[in-house]
Each structure stands twice: as C-alpha cells, then as structure tokens.
Amino acid sequence: MSTRDFIEKDYYGALGVPQNADAAAIKKAYRKLAQELHPDKNPGNAEAEARFKEVSEAYDVLSDPKRRGEYDDARRLFGAGGAGARAGFPGGFPGAGPGGQPFDLGDLFGGGAAGGRNAGGLGDILGGLFGGGAAAGGPRARSQAASGPARGQDVETEATLSFEEAVLGVTVPLRMQSPGSCPTCAGSGAKPGTSPHACPVCSGAGVTSRSQGAFAFSEPCRNCRGSGQVVDDPCATCSGSGITTQTRTITVRIPAGVKDGQRIRLAGKGAPGRRGGPAGDLFVVVHVAEHALFGRKGEDLTLTVPITFAEAALGATVTVPTLDGSVSLKVPAGTASGRTLRVRGRGVPGRARSGDLLVTVEIAVPVRLTPGQRKVIETLAEEMDEDPRPEITAAVTAGGER
Numbered sequence: 001m002s003t004r005d006f007i008e009k010d011y012y013g014a015l016g017v018p019q020n021a022d023a024a025a026i027k028k029a030y031r032k033l034a035q036e037l038h039p040d041k042n043p044g045n046a047e048a049e050a051r052f053k054e055v056s057e058a059y060d061v062l063s064d065p066k067r068r069g070e071y072d073d074a075r076r077l078f079g080a081g082g083a084g085a086r087a088g089f090p091g092g093f094p095g096a097g098p099g100g101q102p103f104d105l106g107d108l109f110g111g112g113a114a115g116g117r118n119a120g121g122l123g124d125i126l127g128g129l130f131g132g133g134a135a136a137g138g139p140r141a142r143s144q145a146a147s148g149p150a151r152g153q154d155v156e157t158e159a160t161l162s163f164e165e166a167v168l169g170v171t172v173p174l175r176m177q178s179p180g181s182c183p184t185c186a187g188s189g190a191k192p193g194t195s196p197h198a199c200p201v202c203s204g205a206g207v208t209s210r211s212q213g214a215f216a217f218s219e220p221c222r223n224c225r226g227s228g229q230v231v232d233d234p235c236a237t238c239s240g241s242g243i244t245t246q247t248r249t250i251t252v253r254i255p256a257g258v259k260d261g262q263r264i265r266l267a268g269k270g271a272p273g274r275r276g277g278p279a280g281d282l283f284v285v286v287h288v289a290e291h292a293l294f295g296r297k298g299e300d301l302t303l304t305v306p307i308t309f310a311e312a313a314l315g316a317t318v319t320v321p322t323l324d325g326s327v328s329l330k331v332p333a334g335t336a337s338g339r340t341l342r343v344r345g346r347g348v349p350g351r352a353r354s355g356d357l358l359v360t361v362e363i364a365v366p367v368r369l370t371p372g373q374r375k376v377i378e379t380l381a382e383e384m385d386e387d388p389r390p391e392i393t394a395a396v397t398a399g400g401e402r
C-alpha cells in the first residue's frame with residue numbers, strides 16, 4: 001500500500017460509511033457488501049469483481065486500527081480527495097490544502113520525523129513522498145535536529161544462548177553495528193580541512209517553490225537534496241554522507257527464563273542519542289540451544305529417567321540431575337511406566353515462584369538376560385497369574401463370538 005494509494009483512494013466511500021464510523025459499523029458494512037459482490041454470486045461480472053476488490057482493500061485498511069490511523073493521517077495531511085491532493089501529485093507537495101489554506105511544509109516535518117527516529121506512521125508517509133530520503137531531506141527536520149536533542153535509534157540484534165543460560169539468566173557481550181556520526185569529518189560530510197557551504201540553488205533553505213496555475217508548490221531542493229548545504233570535497237570515509245557504520249560492544253544482562261524466539265527489550269541500550277538526547281532501545285531476539293537431557297514446558301523443566309521394573313514395583317529413591325546440582329526423587333511402589341513425578345521449585349527460577357522439574361519415569365526393559373535372570377523372571381511370570389488387561393481380553397473374546 002503506497003502513500004499515494006492512501007491519498008487517492010476513498011475507503012470510507014467504498015464501504016459507504018462515514019469517516020467517524022466505529023469498528024462494528026465498518027465490519028457490518030463490509031460483510032453486507034462482500035456478500036452481495038462475491039464473485040461466486042456474480043460470475044463473469046467484471047464490475048462486481050472490481051468493486052469486491054475495492055471493498056476488500058478498504059476493509060483491510062479500516063479494520064486495522066494502526067493502518068486506519070495512518071490512512072486518516074495521510075488524507076488529513078494531504079487534503080484527500082480534494083483538488084489539492086490530486087493536483088499536487090506527482091510534481092511534489094501540494095501547495096494548498098483543499099480549503100485554500102496555505103500548506104505549511106514545516107508542520108509536516110515537525111510531527112514525527114524530526115525526532116530522528118523511524119516512528120512508522122508519518123515517517124512512512126514522508127518516506128513515500130521523498131522516495132526514501134525523508135528524514136535527512138526535510139529542511140525543518142534538519143534545522144530542528146541541529147538545535148534540539150534527538151533520541152538515539154532503536155537497534156535490534158540476536159543472541160544465541162545455551163539452555164542453562166536461558167533458564168538461569170546470563171550476562172553476555174554483544175557486538176553491535178549501528179549508524180553513527182562519521183569520526184573523520186565529525187558528521188559534516190566534508191573532507192577534513194574543508195567545510196560545507198550553503199546551497200546556491202535554495203540559498204541554504206533546503207526547499208524550493210514554484211507556482212503552477214492556482215497552486216504553489218514547495219519541494220525539497222534537488223541540488224542539495226533538502227539539506228541546504230553542499231559539499232565540494234566529500235569526506236573519503238563516509239563518501240560525504242556524514243554517517244558511518246560503527247561497531248561497539250556492550251554487555252547486557254539477559255534475565256532468567258527467556259524462551260527461544262523471544263524478543264526482549266533493553267531500555268536505553270540502543271544507539272546513543274545526539275546532543276544530549278536519550279539513547280534508543282535495544283531489542284535482542286534470543287535463540288536457545290536444546291539440552292541433551294532437559295526439555296522445557298513454560299516455567300517447568302522436563303526430564304525422562306529410566307528405572308528398573310524392580311524399582312517401579314517395589315519403590316525406590318533415585319538420584320536425578322537438575323540444572324543446579326542433583327536431587328533425590330522418591331519413586332513410590334507400584335509406579336507405572338510413563339508416570340510424571342514433580343520436584344517442586346527446581347524448574348525455571350522466577351521472581352514470585354519458580355517452576356518445577358517434571359520427571360517422567362520409563363521402565364527400562366533388559367535386552368539380554370543372564371540364565372539366572374531369565375529363571376527368576378520365568379518364576380515371576382508363573383507367580384503373576386492376574387490378567388493385566390481385562391478390557392482387552394474381553395474385547396478379544398467378544399470379537400471371537402461375533
């Protein structure tokens with residue numbers, strides 16, 4: 001969905017609802033139209049098909065609060081549907097809103113882009129208009145950024161942890177790459193010993209205007225790409241951009257109990273802020289390696305432990321490992337194979353309550369028997385004349401009589 005789509009398409013009109021319609025009204029209108037226009041009901045009707053697509057697209061946007069907000073913003077900003085918007089593209093900015101009020105370019109940039117942060121929403125809209133160069137290109141953005149503090153960017157990175165590290169928590173060093181001010185030219189983009197000077201085309205304003213018919217157009221200066229400054233000898237390190245990728249290593253504490261695929265937020269650990277602004281946040285996507293013995297079910301750890309038939313029948317105390325030392329586990333007499341026993345508090349440590357260790361016992365059947373063992377088991381078999389599967393026996397008998 002491009003910004004231009006947002007500005008040119010009338011989604012409210014497509015669904016026949018007012019702009020202040022609530023979610024329920026939008027859904028109701030969509031359902032009714034989707035039923036009427038469905039291709040199954042209108043075979044070969046190209047007009048119905050086109051309307052169906054239009055209605056679906058409108059509902060896609062208007063049923064998503066975030067996208068609906070962006071759509072509303074785009075239309076409010078650019079005088080959607082009015083002459084201003086239509087006439088304004090593709091030349092550049094519409095010079096006047098539909099009501100004839102002057103369209104203030106500065107207000108646009110004052111909104112979201114000036115923070116230096118990709119906030120989505122308005123940033124995307126501006127990005128669409130300028131073909132990508134929005135944040136650096138806007139005159140107001142530049143002048144505001146030059147005077148006020150700016151928050152650092154959010155940064156995302158990944159970390160691979162062992163099973164134990166994920167369960168118990170760990171402090172890890174992370175190598176991070178993020179854009180920063182070029183150290184060679186201190187961010188000016190000019191070769192050391194030279195300095196940037198005001199753009200001769202826009203006299204340093206970063207924006208040019210022209211008029212066409214009833215409309216005045218303002219657009220970013222093409223000569224300086226909206227920065228208001230030009231560099232004659234670009235800095236070799238950053239090719240004149242003033243920005244380079246910088247690597248730094250930071251130490252972060254991963255809390256206990258993180259899960260594979262989890263995205264954790266470390267406030268203030270992202271890219272440093274500029275001119276005293278706060279740092280951005282760091283998001284770490286965690287990958288957790290599997291463990292040879294333990295599994296994990298939420299806050300509980302799982303473990304399968306083989307026991308002998310004698311231990312299961314007579315009861316026994318077996319020693320089982322945990323992630324932190326070992327514990328004695330009492331297996332009651334008459335424990336069935338596959339039964340799960342709970343060791344409280346030996347799972348994933350938690351602030352309020354720790355998880356448990358769930359031990360599933362499995363009766364190990366000997367593969368080879370010594371003559372002595374065979375004899376004892378044969379004696380056991382003779383002693384055990386009780387039928388262990390009465391339901392099965394009954395089913396077999398009933399089947400035979402049928």
Ligand SMILES: [Zn+2]
Nearest residue numbers: 182185235238
């Ligand atoms: Zn440089």
Ligand SMILES: [Zn+2]
Nearest residue numbers: 199202221224
């Ligand atoms: Zn210029």
